[in-house]
Amino acid sequence: MRTAAVIGTGLIGTSVALALTRRGVTVYLDDADTTAAATAEAMGAGSMAAPESPVELAVLAVPPAHIGSVLARVQGRGLAHAYTDVASVKARPHHEIQSAGADPAGYIGGHPLAGGERSGPLAASADLFEGRLWVLTPSAHTERLVLNRALELVSLCSGVPVIMDTVAxxxxxxxxxxxxxxxxxxxxxxxxxxxxxxxxxxxxxxxxxxxxxxxxxxxxxxxxxxxxxxxxxxxxxxxxxxxxxxxxxxxxxxxxxxxxxxxxxxxxxxxxxxxxxxxxxxxxxxxxxxxxxxxx
Amino acid sequence: MRTAAVIGTGLIGTSVALALTRRGVTVYLDDADTTAAATAEAMGAGSMAAPESPVELAVLAVPPAHIGSVLARVQGRGLAHAYTDVASVKARPHHEIQSAGADPAGYIGGHPLAGGERSGPLAASADLFEGRLWVLTPSAHTERLVLNRALELVSLCSGVPVIMDTVAxxxxxxxxxxxxxxxxxxxxxxxxxxxxxxxxxxxxxxxxxxxxxxxxxxxxxxxxxxxxxxxxxxxxxxxxxxxxxxxxxxxxxxxxxxxxxxxxxxxxxxxxxxxxxxxxxxxxxxxxxxxxxxxx
CATH class of the missing domain: 1.10.3660.10 (6-phosphogluconate dehydrogenase C-terminal like domain)
Incomplete structure (x- = not known):
């Protein structure tokens, strides 16, 4: 992986961006709260300058209720070749992705078991996922390339991948x-x-x-x-x-x-x-x- | 305080004994389970040899249900000038002390807020009480000398004393x-x-x-x-x-x-x-x- 995007620069998004940047990936940062995105940028998590061509993987680190609509929007403008999220619930976002008109083939659900009671970019750390489980929930539509990009993401963040069904x-x-x-x-x-x-x-x-x-x-x-x-x-x-x-x-x-x-x-x-x-x-x-x- | 006895050499009793020994107090150890007492002795917590004259303070580190009967017994043989315990309940032992025929004037209830899920002498540490609250529950009968001995105990264990009513x-x-x-x-x-x-x-x-x-x-x-x-x-x-x-x-x-x-x-x-x-x-x-x- 050479390029990635992180949408949502809270604790988890910024930690993902820091981990990827440390491994040499060029990371594009975006957040509706531009102060949060600027903070993440100042921490060395990546750049707010929009990428010139589609990145290899976009990580949606937004609240669970927004995953469907954000995915439809960023897929619409061709932000990336593959998409995942980091929400701690998986079944409902999976349904909402389909009802929002997003393309499920390019998406795989994800949930790194890290974080906790802290929040915001300033609490982020490149080591947050080290040795932690990272659940991936491919659907019947998810392309193999997308699964493998997500596995690479987990590996770059030093997490331990595990594949599960959304409901389980x-x-x-x-x-x-x-x-x-x-x-x-x-x-x-x-x-x-x-x-x-x-x-x-x-x-x-x-x-x-x-x-x-x-x-x-x-x-x-x-x-x-x-x-x-x-x-x-x-x-x-x-x-x-x-x-x-x-x-x-x-x-x-x-x-x-x-x-x-x-x-x-x-x-x-x-x-x-x-x-x-x-x-x-x-x-x-x-x-x-x-x-x-x-x-x- | 120069001499003390610890009755019950589990986690708390052995930790008290280790803390006192480190501060130069001569500590007499006793436990119905002689293996536990021998373990505490081998750890340097004190000696199993019975004291020749009454010690200044005896700490009863036995289960809450046994405090009344053990206190009556050790007071009966004149083990110490003052007595306290370390149980995490205080009202019922206080009643049982009176019904067991022990002398309430020589006793003050105590509860160091330390320990947790570990147990046994091998888990003990002289530092267990450092900076931890140590509740003391004097009754109307408790003599001033007994209260002050207990305060000295807490201080020697580096705890933070707080006086409370048993029911509160x-x-x-x-x-x-x-x-x-x-x-x-x-x-x-x-x-x-x-x-x-x-x-x-x-x-x-x-x-x-x-x-x-x-x-x-x-x-x-x-x-x-x-x-x-x-x-x-x-x-x-x-x-x-x-x-x-x-x-x-x-x-x-x-x-x-x-x-x-x-x-x-x-x-x-x-x-x-x-x-x-x-x-x-x-x-x-x-x-x-x-x-x-x-x-x-």
Missing amino acids: HDRAVALTSHAPHLIATIMAARLENAADESVRVSGQGLRDVIRIAAGDPSLWRDILDANADAVADVLDTYAADLGGAVTALRALGSADETRRKQAGADLDDLLRRGNRGMHAWCGNRARRPPVFCRCP | HDRAVALTSHAPHLIATIMAARLENAADESVRVSGQGLRDVIRIAAGDPSLWRDILDANADAVADVLDTYAADLGGAVTALRALGSADETRRKQAGADLDDLLRRGNRGMHAWCGNRARRPPVFCRCP
């Missing part, structure tokens, strides 16, 4: 990212009006649990909107476990010993399931996490 | 530690039987959210048992927000535009409350957390 991707991220984000938000929200003394009495555990709640509300509303049913399905399963935990906790003070014992056993079962789930997650890592897990 | 402490940790622990457990539990492909698609956010679910189930069952109602009260508030989030997510696909708009506004409100709660937490820190929060 969206269900997976509902379970591992979107539903946990809402739960972290719910826990953080309870601290808003808590006494200072209470909030002060918190350790590392709480910091880690609520960290992601600092994410940009507008971006997260878009994400939840685009993956609402899959997220609601996961939340329903949490609600069932949560109801069970409350019932068990209330029963621990019961005068009836059988109820008390059952409640203790139920809590124990939940805590052990949590341990096993943690280890299931850990065992699936390419790189094992630090000391806290002693997985065999 | 237990409500605070229900909000900031015990309820979040159960929620992390519920989220982790859902990964146990999830497809490998789904579990693989997870970023840093999930790791942080579920990390504490790796904690020791037996210890956590004891903690939840000792603080059950306060934890259930917090979980009830989470359940209400969770129900609201599911309703909003399901309504996002509604044909009725008014419902759809209301649902979007409700989610937006929740996400913004989460942001503010995160900043309320951050603003209460002695040391600001890393880059992710841009609190003013």
Whole structure:
């Protein structure tokens, strides 16, 4: 790859541009917010001067709801030979691309699992994707050349490519990212009006649990909107476990010993399931996490 | 302080012993599990040889349910002039001390906010408490000398002392530690039987959210048992927000535009409350957390 375009110079777009520039690719930058694009340019992520001929790959790093319309527009002016995006939902943008009249043959969905609660070009880094999974969701229409351009992009960004179906991707991220984000938000929200003394009495555990709640509300509303049913399905399963935990906790003070014992056993079962789930997650890592897990 | 005893040589007890030994205090170690005590001794945390005369302070680093009985026993044999514990619940042990026939004048409750999902003496470190809050819960009976010995302990461990009422402490940790622990457990539990492909698609956010679910189930069952109602009260508030989030997510696909708009506004409100709660937490820190929060 010698030339690329990055449309949308937030955290992810600017990080992609920095990674490509570092590997010698000439990168064209564009953003509806020209201050953001100028910031990315000043950081050495590429140039705002429009390319004279089509670039090899354009990366659409715009909110999920805009992918269809932006793709139709930039394809219309022949910006690139291949197109991908970086949104954390994949099924709805895929439908919207078709209804917006864009050409699905030239497009492949993409989602690098990096970023988090920071946003904007100033938080960007050429190393953001190093060792991180980068999901690609080719459709039946996607051309082989487009898939291979996206694989090259992932490689240039030092990511780990994985091919998935759009619906399976969206269900997976509902379970591992979107539903946990809402739960972290719910826990953080309870601290808003808590006494200072209470909030002060918190350790590392709480910091880690609520960290992601600092994410940009507008971006997260878009994400939840685009993956609402899959997220609601996961939340329903949490609600069932949560109801069970409350019932068990209330029963621990019961005068009836059988109820008390059952409640203790139920809590124990939940805590052990949590341990096993943690280890299931850990065992699936390419790189094992630090000391806290002693997985065999 | 020249002499101390640590009863219970798990993560916290051994870390206290290591910190005191480093500051020149002669530390006597004891644990029902002699292998754990021998491990702590081999790590240089102190000596298993029984002290010839009462030590200045004994630290009971035993599970919350055993504090009353252990205190009565060691006071009975005149182990120390003052006693404290390190359990993460305070009201129930305080009651149990009185019903076990121990002398409340010689005791002060304590809770260092450090530790986490690791356990056992091998995970211990003399630096574990550095800069961490260490709650002390004197009762009306607690002698001034005992309070001052506990303050000296916190200082020798480089902790930050804070005096609290037992009930306020237990409500605070229900909000900031015990309820979040159960929620992390519920989220982790859902990964146990999830497809490998789904579990693989997870970023840093999930790791942080579920990390504490790796904690020791037996210890956590004891903690939840000792603080059950306060934890259930917090979980009830989470359940209400969770129900609201599911309703909003399901309504996002509604044909009725008014419902759809209301649902979007409700989610937006929740996400913004989460942001503010995160900043309320951050603003209460002695040391600001890393880059992710841009609190003013």
